[in-house]
Amino acid sequence: MFESSLHLTKFKHRAVIKFRVKKGKTAKEIFEKTSSVYGESGPSSATVKRWTRLFQQGRETLEDDLRSGRPNTAVTDENIEKIAEELGFSKERVGDIMHNHLHMNKVSARWVPKMLTPLDKQRRVETSEEFLDLCKDNLEEICTPIVTVDETWIRQYDPESKQESMQWIEKGERPPKKFKVEKSASKLMATIFWDCEGVLLIDYLLKKTTMNAEYYAGLSKKVREAIVEKRRGKISKGILFLQDNAPVHTARIARQALR
Structure with missing residues (x-):
């Protein structure tokens, strides 16, 4: 019962990170604390760093930013690791399937001066x-x-x-901005x-x-x-x-x- 109660949703994990940021904790301290409490079910180091930075910059909402077009959030490194664990494949094998069979590439977003309608x-x-x-x-x-x-x-x-900023995209798609x-x-x-x-x-x-x-x-x-x-x-x-x-x-x- 105790172990299952530690599997929080991503929004609750973000709330924990936000609370500790308000307490003046660094991303490293927050990650070490969440890892010791939640173990493998806790957020990754990259996730803790990103949300720590956002909350330090004044962000209040825990929701993901809205994006136009088809969402890319389903092919994050975190999800790839979960898929690999579920199917019993290595992370490298999952990456090989996405690249060679699904014809997707992982690219970095490019900087543009401003968004134009x-x-x-x-x-x-x-x-x-x-x-x-x-x-x-x-x-x-x-x-x-x-x-x-x-x-x-x-x-x-x-x-x-x-x-x-790297994301998986299909072959021929424009890189994210x-x-x-x-x-x-x-x-x-x-x-x-x-x-x-x-x-x-x-x-x-x-x-x-x-x-x-x-x-x-x-x-x-x-x-x-x-x-x-x-x-x-x-x-x-x-x-x-x-x-x-x-x-x-x-x-x-x-x-x-x-x-």
Whole structure:
């Protein structure tokens, strides 16, 4: 009776991990404790590490994340081990069956900048086609003088390893993708200037410093020096400066600095 009571569901195991994370325990300590209590019925080391990281990053739910398309969760390493044990095969034999007979491969998810909806993708295609149509045969002449700028937050995070993201897929299927990562409270503002040849300048806003018009105007001197150093003759030929209409960009002091 006692032994059967130790076979918890995965949600209860996650609740145990979450409780111990709240107590300040590390993934190693949690795994050692669960192994000593639940034995082979407890979660694997990789599972404990993954959920410990998620709960440390502020996750509250115990449920699996929703995924679009056909679920891949049925072919995890943990399930393969259970299948091997149930059928009396070795884990390597099960892997051989999945690879050579079911024609499935285990691949890592690849990083993409962000998830785009079909509408987002279509708008980008249409906008690009309109721009190319306007340029006609003068694409190089128009693009070469453009210098553009944008700001982005750089956040510290604990990315999922390639091993953790690997999944079994059928032959011919596209590899899985990894989109948004769990963000931490630590972040840094980066202002990036670039042209058709590459990055000209990356400026990192110091902590406890505000991005305002005065600060942005000061960057115009830095980017001018970068252009002189990296793109000889570009300024004398004329520059088309491309930026969005953020208040710090359109302020009078910023416009004067650009002129």
